[in-house]
Amino acid sequence: MKGATETAKIILVSSLRKSYLIGSEKLEVLKGVDFEVRRGEFVCIMGPSGSGKSTLMHLLGCLDSPDSGSYILDGVEVSTLSDSQLARVRNQKIGFVFQAFFLIPWATVYENVELPLIYAGIPFYRRRKKVLAALEYVDMQHRIWHKPSQLSGGERQRVAIARAIVNDPTLILADEPTGNLDTKRSQMVMNLFKRLNKQGKTVVIVTHDPEITTWAERVVYVRDGVIEKEEVLKNDSFGSSF
C-alpha cells in the first residue's frame, strides 16, 4: 500500500549516479542527483550543455539505468523491475518527446502514432479511435497519410506529441521539444503541453530557452551532474510569453 506522501510524488529520485565508460576512462555524468516531482506538476530543467540533463531524462524515462541511487516512479522503485516490467512502465506510464522527433521515416503519421498501442496489445478498432483522437488533439488529423519527411518541423513535433500521449501516460518527459522550432511553433507546442498539464498530466521539460521556463511552475537547474538550485515560479495560468 502506498503512503500519501509517496503517491503525491510521481518522481522521487535520491543520490542518483550515472557514469559512462569511454575505453578505460570512467566519465561521471550524474554525481548524486536528488529530485522530486509532484503529481500534476509542470517542471522545467535547465543547465549548460553537457551538464547531464539528457542523461537524467533517460533515467527518468526508464530508457537507461543508474549506477546507484534510488528512483521511485509512481510509488515503485524502478531498480526492482525486470526488463519486461520496465518496458510496460515505459509504454503505459511515460510519454517521451525528443528534440529530434524520432519518428519512423518510412511509416505514415497514423502508423507512427499507432505504434505504442500495438506494443500495448490494443486491438485494431480501439487503436483507430485512440490514434484519431490523439491526432485531433494536436490538430494533425488532416495529415494522417503523410510521411514525416512531408511535414514541417512543427507538424513533426505535434505528431511526436500525439505519439507520446496516445497511451494516456501519467508522465510526459520532453527533452528540448522546441529546440528545432521557431517562436510561433514553439508556443503552439508549449500550449499543447500546458493543456495536457491542465488535464492532470505531469510534465517535465528540458530546455535551453528561458522563455520556455515561463510556462513552468518550477525550474530546476542542473550543473556538472548535480541539481544546483531550484526556482518556484508564480504561474497560475498560461506562460507569459503567450
Ligand SMILES: Nc1ncnc2c1ncn2[C@@H]1O[C@H](COP(=O)(O)OP(=O)(O)OP(=O)(O)O)[C@@H](O)[C@H]1O
Ligand atoms: N552514451 C554516452 N556515452 C558516453 N558519454 C556520454 C553518453 N551520453 C552522454 N555522454 C556524455 O555525458 C555528458 C552529459 O551528457 P548529456 O547528454 O546528459 O548532457 P546535456 O545536459 O543533455 O547536454 P545538452 O544541453 O548539450 O543536450 C556529456 O559530456 C556527454 O558527452
Ligand SMILES: [Mg+2]
Ligand atoms: Mg541534452
